[in-house]
Amino acid sequence: MFDPDRFIAWLTTKWVARPFHFFRELPSTNSWLKSSSDLETGTVVITDNQVTGRGQYDRKWVSEPGQKLMFSVVLRPGNPKQMHTITLVAATACAEVLQTYTSSRICIKWPNDIYCESKKIGGILVESSFLGGKIDKLVLGIGLNVNQTLYADDLSTAGSLRLFSESQNPIEREKLLAKILIELERRLDIWEMRPESVRMDANRRLIGFGCYGTIEKNGSSNSDRYKFMGVNHDGFPTFLTADADIVTFRSDQVRFVPDKGPCDPM
Numbered sequence: 001m002f003d004p005d006r007f008i009a010w011l012t013t014k015w016v017a018r019p020f021h022f023f024r025e026l027p028s029t030n031s032w033l034k035s036s037s038d039l040e041t042g043t044v045v046i047t048d049n050q051v052t053g054r055g056q057y058d059r060k061w062v063s064e065p066g067q068k069l070m071f072s073v074v075l076r077p078g079n080p081k082q083m084h085t086i087t088l089v090a091a092t093a094c095a096e097v098l099q100t101y102t103s104s105r106i107c108i109k110w111p112n113d114i115y116c117e118s119k120k121i122g123g124i125l126v127e128s129s130f131l132g133g134k135i136d137k138l139v140l141g142i143g144l145n146v147n148q149t150l151y152a153d154d155l156s157t158a159g160s161l162r163l164f165s166e167s168q169n170p171i172e173r174e175k176l177l178a179k180i181l182i183e184l185e186r187r188l189d190i191w192e193m194r195p196e197s198v199r200m201d202a203n204r205r206l207i208g209f210g211c212y213g214t215i216e217k218n219g220s221s222n223s224d225r226y227k228f229m230g231v232n233h234d235g236f237p238t239f240l241t242a243d244a245d246i247v248t249f250r251s252d253q254v255r256f257v258p259d260k261g262p263c264d265p266m
């Protein structure tokens with residue numbers, strides 16, 4: 001089980017997870033923070049068993065007690081409209097830390113998935129919470145598959161960090177979470193001062209960055225080919241068309257499908 005004392009021993013942050021709350025069981029860490037008032041920026045809530053965890057597009061996020069990391073953070077960015085950028089800052093922070101556990105490539109699938117090779121090992125859900133008609137806070141929720149070793153079949157797109165880890169031993173979730181929150185704080189601080197600086201780090205980790213492929217909109221695609229140029233300053237993906245125009249899609253319903261075969265990213 002997750003040990004909050006071990007976690008606090010690793011934590012060296014200034015404002016993220018100051019304070020933090022740990023619950024053995026909770027419906028959803030995002031919901032808990034959204035429905036609580038008077039929370040300080042940086043407040044973190046962690047649970048070991050999330051009974052009604054939520055993913056993007058109202059999908060369920062299934063809990064496996066003792067195996068995953070499930071946590072949420074209260075944020076109040078200067079510009080709360082930048083939800084996509086927050087997602088990317090958080091995804092990059094997670095990816096950089098997860099990369100220290102494996103030699104397999106950790107990537108980000110825009111807008112909110114964390115992959116190791118072809119397996120999804122984590123997801124991010126950013127939600128806004130309103131007070132008196134105004135955005136009071138953003139709730140950044142992160143779910144990571146850490147120690148699971150059993151998956152229904154090899155065709156499953158889900159995986160865990162442990163499956164790609166160099167070590168035979170289970171990963172210490174308390175230390176991993178502390179490292180992620182330290183990196184998240186560092187990147188959020190940089191982002192507030194120099195918003196441009198997060199883009200290149202995120203782009204380098206994006207699946208298909210610099211590659212050619214097709215675009216799926218709302219599940220359907222045509223044969224038009226694009227080169228994926230990474231995300232713009234609002235966190236939305238940009239593409240080079242065959243006519244040498246740059247186009248941006250401001251919808252989560254857009255998926256870039258890189259061509260099969262080798263791609264030499266920029």
Ligand code: BTN
Pocket residue numbers: 027028029030031050052053054055056057059061069070071072112113122123124125141142143144
């Ligand atoms: C996705 O992959 O669609 C996003 C998954 C986000 C899951 C996390 S777990 C912690 C937080 N609380 C929730 O209910 N959801 C997020």
